[in-house]
Amino acid sequence: MMGKRIHNFNAGPAALPLPVLEEIQQEFLDYKGSGMSITEVSHRSKWFDDIINEAITRTKRLLNIGDDFQVLFIQGGASLQFCMVPMNLSLTGKPVEYVNTGTWSTKAIKEAQIQGKNVQVIASSEDKYFSYIPTAYDIDENAAYLHFTSNNTIKGTQWAEFPEAGKVPLVCDMSSDFMSRPFDAGPFGLIYAGAQKNIGPAGAAMVIIRNDMLERVPQDIPTMLKYTTFSDKNSMFNTPPCFIIYTVNLVLKWIEETIGGLENMAEINREKAKFLYGFIDQSGFYRGTAAEDSRSLMNVTFRLPDEVLEAKFVEAALKEGLGGLKGHRSVGGCRASIYNATGVEAVKELVNFMKAFEMREG
Numbered sequence: 161m162m163g164k165r166i167h168n169f170n171a172g173p174a175a176l177p178l179p180v181l182e183e184i185q186q187e188f189l190d191y192k193g194s195g196m197s198i199t200e201v202s203h204r205s206k207w208f209d210d211i212i213n214e215a216i217t218r219t220k221r222l223l224n225i226g227d228d229f230q231v232l233f234i235q236g237g238a239s240l241q242f243c244m245v246p247m248n249l250s251l252t253g254k255p256v257e258y259v260n261t262g263t264w265s266t267k268a269i270k271e272a273q274i275q276g277k278n279v280q281v282i283a284s285s286e287d288k289y290f291s292y293i294p295t296a297y298d299i300d301e302n303a304a305y306l307h308f309t310s311n312n313t314i315k316g317t318q319w320a321e322f323p324e325a326g327k328v329p330l331v332c333d334m335s336s337d338f339m340s341r342p343f344d345a346g347p348f349g350l351i352y353a354g355a356q357k358n359i360g361p362a363g364a365a366m367v368i369i370r371n372d373m374l375e376r377v378p379q380d381i382p383t384m385l386k387y388t389t390f391s392d393k394n395s396m397f398n399t400p401p402c403f404i405i406y407t408v409n410l411v412l413k414w415i416e417e418t419i420g421g422l423e424n425m426a427e428i429n430r431e432k433a434k435f436l437y438g439f440i441d442q443s444g445f446y447r448g449t450a451a452e453d454s455r456s457l458m459n460v461t462f463r464l465p466d467e468v469l470e471a472k473f474v475e476a477a478l479k480e481g482l483g484g485l486k487g488h489r490s491v492g493g494c495r496a497s498i499y500n501a502t503g504v505e506a507v508k509e510l511v512n513f514m515k516a517f518e519m520r521e522g
């Protein structure tokens with residue numbers, strides 16, 4: 161017997177669309193007449209080949225990109241990309257540039273520094289505890305790339321518009337807002353996203369790389385750390401994370417066929433965030449922590465008057481079927497992650513609970 165499902169506000173691994181989970185459940189023991197679960201079929205079979213190719217086609221269609229980009233699946237999460245990006249895309253005699261907007265950017269910068277690259281941090285919001293997205297920076301037109309984090313999962317900030325870097329390719333960690341809104345992929349040399357927030361379970365990152373970036377990949381780095389190893393073999397040089405790719409494909413199908421694409425997805429995400437921030441702003445009890453013009457539509461971070469109340473809030477919410485509202489352990493407070501699969505209804509229930517809690521405890 162299935163227990164009651166909660167409204168899931170986890171930051172990652174995070175909610176998946178219910179129809180996707182149901183489809184997985186329904187075909188789990190016998191995938192399309194194979195007599196096997198998808199976790200049992202060979203990655204060299206036609207069944208799996210169709211899945212990975214469909215996932216790639218859907219990604220390209222959703223992002224409106226053509227054959228000048230490759231879509232790859234690489235294990236090691238977004239964190240391995242912090243290392244692979246400078247290893248593969250830096251160029252002798254040219255700096256690699258970074259904008260530091262929080263924990264994840266800091267980690268990306270560290271991985272480039274470990275490799276002895278010429279790292280230039282051209283802007284940072286560390287002076288105000290990473291509560292905003294910097295707007296003033298100068299980009300060196302000689303840079304090999306400019307790296308930034310489009311959505312800062314921990315502090316709840318997000319680039320509303322991406323930096324303009326002219327001919328310098330943008331490289332972006334989109335882990336926590338990938339597939340939440342449409343954007344122009346043209347200026348990007350590489351985009352990566354850990355799957356476990358908006359597009360699937362944990363276990364792989366999706367990497368979208370422009371063909372000209374593949375020409376930069378050095379010969380003398382380990383095979384499994386080269387982007388070309390993945391692009392040459394359709395992400396199947398070795399056994400890929402099959403179940404993750406299968407689930408990602410179903411999530412992308414849900415975005416395309418049920419939601420109707422990224423414009424609609426973005427509209428729903430805007431509506432959810434507006435509703436929640438609107439409530440927080442009129443309350444004297446809850447306080448948003450991100451600068452208003454830098455607020456994330458994905459991770460809504462807020463505080464209550466004190467930490468005792470925050471702990472009580474998280475616990476009481478869970479009793480009401482609202483889970484995952486504790487802030488990241490490094491910053492405390494509360495956080496509601498409202499990714500694609502957390503619907504308008506869930507946000508409305510959260511706001512109702514927040515109102516009742518404020519009445520009781522405020």
Ligand SMILES: Cc1ncc(COP(=O)(O)O)c(C=O)c1O
Nearest residue numbers: 237238239264313333335336354
């Ligand atoms: C923006 C961002 N980048 C990178 C990571 C690290 O991802 P992974 O755990 O897949 O290495 C996270 C994880 O929460 C994240 O939110």
